[in-house]
Amino acid sequence: MSEIAERVKKIVVEHLGVDADKVTENASFIDDLGADSLDTVELVMAFEEEFGVEIPDDAAETILTVGDAVSFLEKNTA
Amino acid sequence: MFDLTGKYALVTGASGGIGGATARALHAQGATVTLSGTRAERLEGLAHELGERVHVVACDLSDRDAVDALVPKAEELMGRLDILVNNAGITRDNLFMRMKDDEWDKVLEVNLTASFRLTRAAVKGMMKRRYGRIVGITSVVGVTGNAGQGNYAATKAGLIGMSKSLAQEVASRGITVNTIAPGFIETAMTDALNEKQREAILASVPAGRLGSGADIASAVVYLASDEASYMTGQTLHVNGGMAMI
Numbered sequence: 001m002s003e004i005a006e007r008v009k010k011i012v013v014e015h016l017g018v019d020a021d022k023v024t025e026n027a028s029f030i031d032d033l034g035a036d037s038l039d040t041v042e043l044v045m046a047f048e049e050e051f052g053v054e055i056p057d058d059a060a061e062t063i064l065t066v067g068d069a070v071s072f073l074e075k076n077t078a
Numbered sequence: 079m080f081d082l083t084g085k086y087a088l089v090t091g092a093s094g095g096i097g098g099a100t101a102r103a104l105h106a107q108g109a110t111v112t113l114s115g116t117r118a119e120r121l122e123g124l125a126h127e128l129g130e131r132v133h134v135v136a137c138d139l140s141d142r143d144a145v146d147a148l149v150p151k152a153e154e155l156m157g158r159l160d161i162l163v164n165n166a167g168i169t170r171d172n173l174f175m176r177m178k179d180d181e182w183d184k185v186l187e188v189n190l191t192a193s194f195r196l197t198r199a200a201v202k203g204m205m206k207r208r209y210g211r212i213v214g215i216t217s218v219v220g221v222t223g224n225a226g227q228g229n230y231a232a233t234k235a236g237l238i239g240m241s242k243s244l245a246q247e248v249a250s251r252g253i254t255v256n257t258i259a260p261g262f263i264e265t266a267m268t269d270a271l272n273e274k275q276r277e278a279i280l281a282s283v284p285a286g287r288l289g290s291g292a293d294i295a296s297a298v299v300y301l302a303s304d305e306a307s308y309m310t311g312q313t314l315h316v317n318g319g320m321a322m323i
Contacts, residue, residue, distance in 0.1 A: 038247060042205060049206075 005070045025067035080303040083108030086156040091166030093117035095265030099291025100298045112152040139192035149199035161302045162200040164193040165215040174228045182229045189233035210253035211302045218261045245311035254310035261317025263289040285318030
């Protein structure tokens with residue numbers, strides 16, 4: 001697992017209070033990890049803070065799974 | 079009770095009667111306050127009067143770029159924003175059938191759209207900190223309607239619906255969103271009334287007087303306080319009994 005993936009996973013575990021082994025690449029925040037829509041907004045805010053990037057609304061709407069977040073951040077962080 | 083020491087507030091329309099009184103009251107309870115409005119001289123005068131714990135950011139709420147810059151600026155000046163008071167409002171009264179598009183648009187933009195944009199910006203930081211107080215100053219006419227004020231009343235009713243919706247979204251994050259609906263208050267807005275209109279109004283107010291800015295400011299202080307943490311999505315009617323809703 002990449003360093004970015006590890007950091008994403010840590011944020012998701014902390015924010016949603018779920019077991020780390022449930023936070024797999026294909027896990028959907030809402031369907032698998034019990035997030036509500038407001039949690040997903042907060043996760044995006046937490047990613048922005050952790051990685052020092054801005055995630056525009058249209059990109060944020062496509063981040064539905066852990067893997068989506070990791071691949072967006074891998075592409076958009078230095 | 080209602081101690082606001084260590085809290086950071088932004089008040090729009092602080093150069094007006096209700097906004098100025100609100101800024102004074104929040105400040106008196108210990109809050110640090112950023113005053114926003116269009117009349118820079120008045121804002122500076124009020125800031126001078128309040129002394130410490132005060133900042134001034136002039137802002138024309140009909141300018142969207144300026145609106146979007148306001149909350150970040152206030153956060154930069156104060157370090158964070160705990161209390162947002164969307165107080166600024168304008169009127170462009172006209173009979174419905176005579177109302178110009180421009181009169182409609184302008185009132186919607188300043189009273190409702192600017193409140194939406196400021197609130198959207200403010201709620202982000204509040205979510206992170208799990209604490210926030212958003213207070214919108216609506217109006218009795220947003221609930222009762224008022225001949226000649228179709229545009230203004232629409233924005234004031236809109237503010238109530240907007241606040242109730244947001245209140246549902248963010249209640250679990252320690253953020254409350256409420257509105258205050260003043261009745262007739264002594265401000266520049268009511269100074270424009272003639273003597274006959276004033277008399278007619280007073281006849282409809284059981285308290286027998288127009289309200290003061292301080293009457294509204296007290297309600298803002300309550301809603302902004304920690305003590306009001308279980309109060310959200312509500313409208314406080316402060317109107318001397320003219321409409322009992």
